Amino acid sequence: SMGQDASGLIAEAHGAGYKILFSVIGDKGQVMNGAYQDSYAAYVAGLARAGADGLEIWNEMNIDREWPAGQVNGANYVPLLAKAYNAIKGANPNTLVITGALAPTGFFGAAGCTAQGCNDDVYTQQMAAAGAGQYADCIGMHYNEGVLSPSATTGDPRGGYPTYFFGSMLSRAIGPFGGKQACITEIGYVSPEGYAPLPAGFAWGQNTSVAEQAQWLAEAVQLP
Numbered sequence: 001s002m003g004q005d006a007s008g009l010i011a012e013a014h015g016a017g018y019k020i021l022f023s024v025i026g027d028k029g030q031v032m033n034g035a036y037q038d039s040y041a042a043y044v045a046g047l048a049r050a051g052a053d054g055l056e057i058w059n060e061m062n063i064d065r066e067w068p069a070g071q072v073n074g075a076n077y078v079p080l081l082a083k084a085y086n087a088i089k090g091a092n093p094n095t096l097v098i099t100g101a102l103a104p105t106g107f108f109g110a111a112g113c114t115a116q117g118c119n120d121d122v123y124t125q126q127m128a129a130a131g132a133g134q135y136a137d138c139i140g141m142h143y144n145e146g147v148l149s150p151s152a153t154t155g156d157p158r159g160g161y162p163t164y165f166f167g168s169m170l171s172r173a174i175g176p177f178g179g180k181q182a183c184i185t186e187i188g189y190v191s192p193e194g195y196a197p198l199p200a201g202f203a204w205g206q207n208t209s210v211a212e213q214a215q216w217l218a219e220a221v222q223l224p
Contacts, residue, residue, distance in 0.1 A: 007050045021054035028067055037080045045087035048095040056140050056185050057084045058100035063117035070115045074126025085135035098183040101140030104163035121172050128176035138183040141173040146189055150220040189213045
């Protein structure tokens with residue numbers, strides 16, 4: 001069973017001196033169903049009981065690739081988060097509970113949401129208003145669009161959209177939660193170096209070198 005596999009992975013990670021984080025995604029077709037949420041909560045509680053150091057509750061649930069179309073709203077996520085949080089803390093109070101990190105995006109226009117999804121800032125505000133902060137040790141965050149040092153606040157050739165810059169992306173993720181820390185579950189800088197040219201959708205990263213990649217990741221972990 002997956003539970004046994006997870007126990008093995010946890011033991012292996014701890015044996016090698018690492019901590020281990022699981023990002024747990026289930027069936028988006030059932031995620032709005034209360035009984036399914038209960039079974040999800042029982043599953044993540046099992047991971048906590050087995051010694052998982054951190055558990056991310058779902059992933060990028062602000063887009064319809066990960067959550068049912070027409071149901072994408074931060075308030076619709078909180079019941080799942082609350083059940084998972086309570087089950088995890090009952091099983092192992094030391095396991096860190098992380099909100100599902102959102103897809104950083106402004107795709108959904110001025111209104112912030114369509115049936116297909118929500119911009120991350122609007123979804124974050126919805127989550128916060130619905131009480132998500134009560135059920136999380138930290139707020140999940142993804143940062144994957146950068147072409148400059150993480151300390152940069154201007155100068156991106158694409159413009160000034162907040163998801164392009166590490167600092168403004170961080171503020172976007174945690175601002176509505178008043179004092180909660182972020183847990184960055186995906187971070188990276190795309191580079192074509194050593195590979196064929198980047199696909200058109202990633203051409204914005206064509207001037208980033210592997211040396212910059214390394215330098216910027218090192219800087220990002222040291223920023224407050």
